[in-house]
Amino acid sequence: MSTVDKQLDEITSTITDELPNDISVSDVTYEGPELVIYTRDPKKFARNGDLIRTLAGKLRKRITVRPEPDALTPPESARETVRSVIPDDADVSNVDFHEDTGEVVIEAAKPGMVIGRHGSTLREITQEVGWTPEVVRTPPIESSTVSNVRNFLKQEREERRDILERVGRQIHREEMSDGEWVRITTLGCCREVGRASFILSTPETRILIDCGDKPGSDDAPYLQVPEANPLNSIDAVVLTHAHLDHSALIPLLFKYGYDGPIYTTEPTRDLMGLLQLDYLDVAAKEGRSPPYDSAMVREAVKHTIPIEYGDVTDIAPDVKLTMHNAGHILGSAVSHFHIGEGHYNVAFSGDIHYDDTRLFNGAVNDFPRVETLVMESTYGGRNDYKTDxxxxxxxxxxxxxxxxxxxxxxxxxxxxxxxxxxxxxxxxxxxxxxxxxxxxxxxxxxxxxxxxxxxxxxxxxxxxxxxxxxxxxxxxxxxxxxxxxxxxxxxxxxxxxxxxxxxxxxxxxxxxxxxxxxxxxxxxxxxxxxxxxxxxxxxxxxxxxxxxxxxxxxxxxxxxxxxxxxxxxxxxxxxxSGHADRQGLENFVKTMNPRPEKVLCVHGDEQSVQDFSSALYHNYNMRTFAPKNLETFRFK
CATH class of the missing domain: 3.40.50.10890 (Rossmann fold)
Incomplete structure (x- = not known):
């Protein structure tokens, strides 16, 4: 029996001990970072609103409850019941049942009214019909991208569940190394703008952060170097946002053997697909050979695990990821990595805008701990002060x-x-x-x-x-x-x-x-x-x-x-610009709580990163670097 199976047996015993005698558990498994409990008594689970919260706190894991098929009300009668529970003002446009997972996907113009206060309406739905509700928003402007992504993921639910179970076992595998170190290798966007890409390594894990192109150039990240190879041994890809200088070459990873998860926000997933397909279209119109085809874009979407701002998510045995609003574009994220049991913390800014704009709140820079910050410096030059x-x-x-x-x-x-x-x-x-x-x-x-x-x-x-x-x-x-x-x-x-x-x-x-x-x-x-x-x-x-x-x-x-x-x-x-200017970049670092010990200044022209690195060192007494591509930094 593998260590993951032993772990799941122990978790099952803990769950069984915590549950009332009239609630059964038929299976417990991992799907990505989540623990999934299968039961023949979903209605009883739903009646006890604190039960899942109590289990999640005890096990320190995100929990989803799935019903066994024989516990479900048939879709024909369940559809009418679901609609009767939801207020008319929610404006439900579709109710779709997925018998393989026991989920009912409810599309509504006002998802909040489907959810109810503290999830009360969702629990009522499960109490009445047994199905686990999932709520999505009806776009006020029809989007072919959103529709295509949702339909594609619906078609691929079975394979996607297999992917998630495999990823879940990888995340929760036994740690094999006693070593404690953290390394960052720069694969692109150092002393240049574009082709953002980094490898974050520990003795246990390798994570690729971003994989973009370089505007106006055919230069790609240095994916051929030993730190990135073989690609199929990378544990996870984290995408900070959808702009092509960060996302364009992610499908290329699947062409050359990567088969793991991509962690990003839900809107970034949709925008990523849109921009990558357009990237292929523009290349074809201009007579250029694109580096991958649309099938690889679909693979990337299929392997994406969306996470919400503020959710602490296990992505490896020794790494937890939390994404925070970066204020740059829709779904953009400052990505915070908590490594080991308090061993080390690294944040990658991605691209940020520190102040509020008409579209977004300003970037979040409040973290429990950050020892090293990898910081964009697009407007880091000494004279890069933008107009109000x-x-x-x-x-x-x-x-x-x-x-x-x-x-x-x-x-x-x-x-x-x-x-x-x-x-x-x-x-x-x-x-x-x-x-x-x-x-x-x-x-x-x-x-x-x-x-x-x-x-x-x-x-x-x-x-x-x-x-x-x-x-x-x-x-x-x-x-x-x-x-x-x-x-x-x-x-x-x-x-x-x-x-x-x-x-x-x-x-x-x-x-x-x-x-x-x-x-x-x-x-x-x-x-x-x-x-x-x-x-x-x-x-x-x-x-x-x-x-x-x-x-x-x-x-x-x-x-x-x-x-x-x-x-x-x-x-x-x-x-x-969606980027902070020099003052905004300085303010982001100056007001960070806590302030990092080290800053790697990246994603800027050579003069910009050197100016910004020098300013942070002199003004705030921090160790700063303006790395070149293919440098490796060891921390701890």
């Missing part, structure tokens, strides 16, 4: 008014995820308050789909914005000015030849996608304005245009060739 957001919004309003007065268009290269939604909120409010004339706001590329995903997960947004999304008549993303470009080149030509308008288009760094078409249509128009609102990495066409290039190569798809002369105005409004 209110001033930035005012400047954007000025640019729009000046351009509209000339009869031109405002073209905004924008990241589909995060910056576009921030700009949409600014534009909706400015038009509602009469600060700019009402005009169409055309959304090209993935922006509308990304916006739909934002509206699916309002609990990850700022409180006041979340409340507005709950009311369709107040949802700012449903304002009539917003138009999704869905008829391709013909519609673009029509917009370019028409009245003043605002165009938000991917890609945000002008590295491909529909923005190239808009440059063809509007580049020679001196009445129009191209306005940058996000970071432009070195080597990207966006950075070159920002620096004054007025002749740009057009060698992408659809037969483009030669050069394009730019005559439109070029402006930069720098207060909208």
């Amino acid at each position: 957001q209110a001033d930035s919004e005012e400047r954007l309003v000025e640019i729009i008014n000046e351009t509209a007065d000339r009869g031109g268009k405002v073209l905004v290269p924008s990241f589909a995820v995060g910056r576009s939604q921030e700009i949409m909120l600014v534009l909706e409010e400015a038009m509602r308050n009469g600060k700019i004339p009402e005009m169409p706001v055309h959304l090209d590329g993935m922006i509308w789909e990304a916006t739909a995903i934002h509206s699916t997960y309002p609990e990850y947004l700022r409180d006041d914005l979340r409340d507005r999304i709950f009311h369709d008549d107040e949802n700012p993303f449903l304002a009539p000015q917003f138009n999704h470009i869905d008829e391709g080149e013909d519609e673009r030509e029509e917009v370019a030849a028409g009245d003043p308008a605002i165009i938000l288009s991917t890609s945000g760094m002008v590295t491909g996608g529909p923005i190239m078409s808009w440059l063809e249509h509007l580049g020679a128009d001196p009445d129009s304005t191209m306005t940058f609102v996000g970071y432009q990495a070195q080597g990207t066409l966006g950075r070159r245009i920002q620096n004054g290039w007025d002749e740009i190569p057009m060698n992408g798809g659809r037969g483009r060739s030669g050069t394009l002369n730019l005559e439109l105005e070029v402006e930069t409004v720098d207060g909208f």
